[in-house]
Amino acid sequence: MTLPDGQDQEAQNEAAQPADAPPPSGEAAAAPPEKPAAKAAAPRPAKEAEPKEVARVAPPAGSINELLAAAAPGVQMKAYMVPWSPGESVAVEVGRDDLTAVMTAARDDSRLDMDYLRCLSGVDWQEEGLEVVYHLWSFTRRHHLTVKTRVTYADPSVPSIAAIYPGAEWHEREARDMFGLHFEGHPNLVPLLLPDDMTDHFPLRKDNPLQEIEEWQGVNLREGAGEGDE
Amino acid sequence: MVLEQGHAIEIVDMPINMGPQHPSTHGVFRMVLAVNGEQVVDVTPHIGYMHRGGEKLMEAMDFRQGIGYADRTEYLAQFHAELGYVMAVERLMDLKVPDRAEYIRVILCELNRLSSHFMFMGAFGIDAGLFGTSFTFAFVQRENLLDLFEEISGDRLMYAYFRVGGLAWEVTDNFVQRVHEVLKQSQQGIRDLDDLMTKNEIFMGRCQNVGAFSAKQAIAYGVSGPLLRASGVPWDLRKDEPYSVYDRFNFEIPVGNYGDVYDRYLVRLEEMKQSIKIIEQALEQLPPEGPIVPEKMPRRLRTPPGEVYAKVESPRGEWGVYLLSKGGDKPYRLKMRSPSFCNLSALREMTIGQYLADAVMILGSMDIVLCCVDR
Amino acid sequence: MTAQKAAPATTPEKQVDGAPVVAPEREQTGIEREAGRLTPAPFEPGTALYRQILPGIVQAPADALLAISRKASLWPMTFGLACCAIEMIATFMPKHDLDRFGIVPWPSPRQSDVMIVSGTVTKKMAPAVKLLYEQMPNPKWVIAMGACATNGGPYTRYDRVMQGVDKIIPVDVYIPGCPPRPEALMDGLLALQHKIMEERSR
Numbered sequence: 057m058t059l060p061d062g063q064d065q066e067a068q069n070e071a072a073q074p075a076d077a078p079p080p081s082g083e084a085a086a087a088p089p090e091k092p093a094a095k096a097a098a099p100r101p102a103k104e105a106e107p108k109e110v111a112r113v114a115p116p117a118g119s120i121n122e123l124l125a126a127a128a129p130g131v132q133m134k135a136y137m138v139p140w141s142p143g144e145s146v147a148v149e150v151g152r153d154d155l156t157a158v159m160t161a162a163r164d165d166s167r168l169d170m171d172y173l174r175c176l177s178g179v180d181w182q183e184e185g186l187e188v189v190y191h192l193w194s195f196t197r198r199h200h201l202t203v204k205t206r207v208t209y210a211d212p213s214v215p216s217i218a219a220i221y222p223g224a225e226w227h228e229r230e231a232r233d234m235f236g237l238h239f240e241g242h243p244n245l246v247p248l249l250l251p252d253d254m255t256d257h258f259p260l261r262k263d264n265p266l267q268e269i270e271e272w273q274g275v276n277l278r279e280g281a282g283e284g285d286e
Numbered sequence: 287m288v289l290e291q292g293h294a295i296e297i298v299d300m301p302i303n304m305g306p307q308h309p310s311t312h313g314v315f316r317m318v319l320a321v322n323g324e325q326v327v328d329v330t331p332h333i334g335y336m337h338r339g340g341e342k343l344m345e346a347m348d349f350r351q352g353i354g355y356a357d358r359t360e361y362l363a364q365f366h367a368e369l370g371y372v373m374a375v376e377r378l379m380d381l382k383v384p385d386r387a388e389y390i391r392v393i394l395c396e397l398n399r400l401s402s403h404f405m406f407m408g409a410f411g412i413d414a415g416l417f418g419t420s421f422t423f424a425f426v427q428r429e430n431l432l433d434l435f436e437e438i439s440g441d442r443l444m445y446a447y448f449r450v451g452g453l454a455w456e457v458t459d460n461f462v463q464r465v466h467e468v469l470k471q472s473q474q475g476i477r478d479l480d481d482l483m484t485k486n487e488i489f490m491g492r493c494q495n496v497g498a499f500s501a502k503q504a505i506a507y508g509v510s511g512p513l514l515r516a517s518g519v520p521w522d523l524r525k526d527e528p529y530s531v532y533d534r535f536n537f538e539i540p541v542g543n544y545g546d547v548y549d550r551y552l553v554r555l556e557e558m559k560q561s562i563k564i565i566e567q568a569l570e571q572l573p574p575e576g577p578i579v580p581e582k583m584p585r586r587l588r589t590p591p592g593e594v595y596a597k598v599e600s601p602r603g604e605w606g607v608y609l610l611s612k613g614g615d616k617p618y619r620l621k622m623r624s625p626s627f628c629n630l631s632a633l634r635e636m637t638i639g640q641y642l643a644d645a646v647m648i649l650g651s652m653d654i655v656l657c658c659v660d661r
Numbered sequence: 662m663t664a665q666k667a668a669p670a671t672t673p674e675k676q677v678d679g680a681p682v683v684a685p686e687r688e689q690t691g692i693e694r695e696a697g698r699l700t701p702a703p704f705e706p707g708t709a710l711y712r713q714i715l716p717g718i719v720q721a722p723a724d725a726l727l728a729i730s731r732k733a734s735l736w737p738m739t740f741g742l743a744c745c746a747i748e749m750i751a752t753f754m755p756k757h758d759l760d761r762f763g764i765v766p767w768p769s770p771r772q773s774d775v776m777i778v779s780g781t782v783t784k785k786m787a788p789a790v791k792l793l794y795e796q797m798p799n800p801k802w803v804i805a806m807g808a809c810a811t812n813g814g815p816y817t818r819y820d821r822v823m824q825g826v827d828k829i830i831p832v833d834v835y836i837p838g839c840p841p842r843p844e845a846l847m848d849g850l851l852a853l854q855h856k857i858m859e860e861r862s863r
Contacts (some may be wrong), residue, residue: 176622266342362747
């Protein structure tokens, strides 16, 4: 079952049954205080982006996004807080075409000094397209930055940052394998993890669900299997 | 090139295939080396032979089922993998883990670091030529540790003992005494391996000045863990971005000078000794009684929508979990930032220009776990 | 090898389909003469000479002797794929010693008897597994260790994982577990020894 259906069913179950005493108190205590709107919006099945929009808090003044804006002038960026990561990390969303400028500025600007690419992951947002998330870190300045960029299914092409951060080379190959993202300017964009003859459909996209067990194991449960001598 | 009889000879660099199955087995990893005489001219690593879709499967599992998959991804540092995963969920749900559970988690993680580094010592000794001796010493120590883990969690290798919010169940009554016993045996084991390898002339000859990697290169390639520390960058997540209760302990970070294979071995050896120090301090500070899950533990594990990047210092480097949730009891996207993957991407840079025999040593010193590389 | 590279290519009329061609004007090297002499002997199982001499009298003790010598000295190929490999290695180590059964791990497929497939076989790895199986000389056996080698295990729902190694090679013993304890692997190897003894008259 693909995820939207799964979410729908869960949400409908939640809405249908009366919530018993421990979960709401537990969840209310567990949810961060500034997101009651997000909690109320969570059971709604459609428009999953809305809870995220509501939950976005702009970073306080003096945060790293201002340094980035100063280092890469003329770049449109939307900044918000990601409060669950320690150090109150700031996330910045930029357009695909500005990505190279932003990354070069992040690495070379002396106030930012982001020399370490921690992680590069792709995310499949279904209707809203594909997203690439970069986590950057600076050893000298000790600050995080998360950079995100979003592309559409029709044109899943992102400029490669392998020239800026050599460690991104393998991460980008993996993102290409898993999501079908095309990284322009990548020195060697060949399949990394997938077998050479199975690189056409991308496993981590949401429209490739996992197979049900019965469908695969049905091959073994044929008539007379396991009874013979061999 | 033309011989006297007029026959033409074509000279090509011979590609040597260290195929998916080879005796210096660190798992199913394939390297195609182009050599010129004895010197390596080019390396093409081929991975993906163990790509089992751990990330995709974890998207279909809820937050308790996913712990088993985290175990199987990093099968030598299981507690660290579990810790990364449950820490990510706890951060999203804003759960405070009780102190006793935190201390037990730290003790088990450090014991797991010991067992993983023992495995490294054993396998690395085999790569260097000590066929069997180091492996036997290392596994005797590992068996002691695995016996202890089996007493606590029920399984020798795939523990699934950490839960979101704390631990699955209380530890055994003689936990502290057992850990002291195991520490004493491990200290003897470290001494044995130290005597066997560190000042061994052949071992030093094979390891020194091999695969030197500068700090700048290491940072650019995203390398972490003992490889980064051996290259001279004093970076350890337990000290510099402390998580759990690591900020209450007093320990040192071994840092190397040259970034060669010998330094990496020494860094790991010293880390084992520091781990023992941490465990002893944790045992003293361990609250004798207390809850192991928070009081307001929600009955159903549901996270609010959000994203988090939680990282732990596993024996191989920085194990990160990027968890993106849209509400509900399953992750929407779970990316495991595996240290072996990032370390292995630097293999080509490290091996070009070295001798063929050294390529095996360099690969061994990176201490990769193929399931972690391929997920 | 360099000599063969130096041989000029023959014209298309002289080439036989698929067979390597040696230029006729050059004399055959020693190894080529040997290779020409050695033809694989046709072999029908069960028709060995000792079975035809006094059938029943020589055959039974001879079969028993062969089976005992094969089972008492099984050399597994070290084919550790994933997590089960760690338990396999632990079984070879002094605590759960397998050497006392005559089981010595051997890296090369050419001199090993049994292949312990320990770990998940993915579709990318499958041709290599098949090749290694073909490289082992007869008699050979296969043990599928762990849930992944048996039927895909915890990763069975992913479509790039082969649901069990018995899809490509014939398996003699299946050992369940994730990972199976060293004692379970020992039990599986002893079961294989029992099987070898049981099948000695075939």
